[in-house]
Amino acid sequence: MNTLLEIIELDMSVKKHPDHKYIVALLENDTSLIEEIYSNHSTLIKSMVVKNNGSVNEAKDLFQECLIKLYKMAYDGFILTCPLQNFLYLMCKRKWLNELRNKQRKSTDSFTDVLENILTVDYEADINLIFHQEDQSRIIDQKLNELGPSCQKIIRLSWTRTEKGNYMKWKEIASRLDLSYAYVRKKAAECKAKLIRLVKSDPKFKQLINEQ
Amino acid sequence: MNNSNYELFEDYLRGDLSPQEGADLISSLSAKEKADFELYKSIRQTMDKDNLKVPEELKENLAKMGEKHFKSQKAKTKKLPPMYLRIAAAFILLAGAAFLYFNLLNTSPNIDQLVEEFYYSKKSIVTTRGVHQETAFSKAMLKYETGNYKEANALFQNVDETDGWYQDALYYRANSNLKNGNYQLSIQLYTELESYRGELAQFAEWNKMLAYLKLENHQKVDSIINSILNKPDHVMIQKAKEFRKKY
Numbered sequence: 001m002n003t004l005l006e007i008i009e010l011d012m013s014v015k016k017h018p019d020h021k022y023i024v025a026l027l028e029n030d031t032s033l034i035e036e037i038y039s040n041h042s043t044l045i046k047s048m049v050v051k052n053n054g055s056v057n058e059a060k061d062l063f064q065e066c067l068i069k070l071y072k073m074a075y076d077g078f079i080l081t082c083p084l085q086n087f088l089y090l091m092c093k094r095k096w097l098n099e100l101r102n103k104q105r106k107s108t109d110s111f112t113d114v115l116e117n118i119l120t121v122d123y124e125a126d127i128n129l130i131f132h133q134e135d136q137s138r139i140i141d142q143k144l145n146e147l148g149p150s151c152q153k154i155i156r157l158s159w160t161r162t163e164k165g166n167y168m169k170w171k172e173i174a175s176r177l178d179l180s181y182a183y184v185r186k187k188a189a190e191c192k193a194k195l196i197r198l199v200k201s202d203p204k205f206k207q208l209i210n211e212q
Numbered sequence: 213m214n215n216s217n218y219e220l221f222e223d224y225l226r227g228d229l230s231p232q233e234g235a236d237l238i239s240s241l242s243a244k245e246k247a248d249f250e251l252y253k254s255i256r257q258t259m260d261k262d263n264l265k266v267p268e269e270l271k272e273n274l275a276k277m278g279e280k281h282f283k284s285q286k287a288k289t290k291k292l293p294p295m296y297l298r299i300a301a302a303f304i305l306l307a308g309a310a311f312l313y314f315n316l317l318n319t320s321p322n323i324d325q326l327v328e329e330f331y332y333s334k335k336s337i338v339t340t341r342g343v344h345q346e347t348a349f350s351k352a353m354l355k356y357e358t359g360n361y362k363e364a365n366a367l368f369q370n371v372d373e374t375d376g377w378y379q380d381a382l383y384y385r386a387n388s389n390l391k392n393g394n395y396q397l398s399i400q401l402y403t404e405l406e407s408y409r410g411e412l413a414q415f416a417e418w419n420k421m422l423a424y425l426k427l428e429n430h431q432k433v434d435s436i437i438n439s440i441l442n443k444p445d446h447v448m449i450q451k452a453k454e455f456r457k458k459y
Contacts, residue, residue: 060282
């Protein structure tokens with residue numbers, strides 16, 4: 001099962017859009033290009049949120065969250081193949097629809113689009129795939145929270161990367177939790193088996209996997 | 213499936229196995245084990261992406277630009293009408309606002325009102341039975357019951373894990389943090405308490421929901437309320453039904 005980003009990487013015919021420079025700018029924290037992102041696109045997102053039951057402040061947070069999501073994708077090797085405006089708009093729209101659904105503030109059927117013809121473009125499917133990952137991650141997090149505190153700590157630590165980007169060593173995890181190395185390894189395996197059982201039994205997760 | 217497989221999966225995904233060991237592992241798996249491995253790999257990749265730390269400098273930069281580009285529009289300055297019209301307009305506005313507040317807006321409480329209304333703190337046996345022994349727990353409870361939550365929090369931490377009052381201390385410490393506005397910490401403590409099960413765990417679940425409400429994490433609030441409503445024996449089920457009507 002390949003993720004969207006892997007699929008994009010595998011496809012050698014993928015061509016970078018000139019707007020890809022903004023994706024690189026996020027990785028490099030290039031202030032002047034990030035300023036351009038805000039100048040060129042903040043009004044559109046503000047207008048979309050405000051016309052759909054949101055405030056300017058919520059639009060600000062949404063825009064920032066989308067840029068952070070883009071940063072994470074960029075870190076993972078994402079290549080922008082379409083204008084940033086379209087991609088950002090669809091991303092923020094999808095995120096805002098989720099927010100509205102969660103807050104039960106408005107029926108999402110009556111969403112007012114502010115960018116015309118955007119729904120027909122074929123990369124909306126890509127955006128859906130990206131959000132699949134977010135939905136999956138939410139379910140995994142829920143299931144992790146259903147495990148006991150010690151299981152949660154061990155699993156989270158075993159998935160944590162250090163500042164150098166390496167995974168935390170088992171010895172370090174054991175010493176942090178004041179447990180023996182052998183016990184931590186055994187317990188981690190038990191907890192992970194339990195987590196997989198919980199995730200597998202979740203109907204929403206199954207649905208997400210089938211939709212991919 | 214054998215749990216030890218997960219040790220090997222983890223070693224493989226961390227890159228701790230040699231290419232040969234990795235290939236041997238994969239070829240030794242049954243079809244079902246392979247499916248479990250793929251699922252575990254996918255879960256791990258998802259969480260890996262999710263856990264990626266965003267540099268603080270970038271976050272600060274984005275926050276600064278957000279402040280600059282997402283300002284609310286200021287009202288345009290217009291020439292004011294005569295004074296008597298302004299007074300009349302102000303009066304009408306005030307009357308309208310009062311009407312709205314008492315007749316419409318007041319029927320839908322805000323988050324603070326909801327938390328205030330639905331907050332629940334179980335009475336402690338220490339105080340209801342008048343036990344006055346000078347224990348770490350009773351000292352902390354005295355502070356808690358007089359509303360000194362900051363000191364109570366510190367004192368509850370002195371209650372040892374082997375103390376019979378440890379779970380109660382955990383509960384009241386979480387409540388103290390909820391009252392003090394330390395919502396994340398209170399959630400952590402309530403979650404720890406939930407692992408002990410029993411009535412106290414159910415009280416903890418309820419107040420954890422209120423902490424999420426304070427953080428405006430409506431998804432979590434919904435999920436906890438639904439979970440309580442699905443348990444007919446839950447000690448807070450009546451409260452949950454009342455809450456659902458107002459939320």
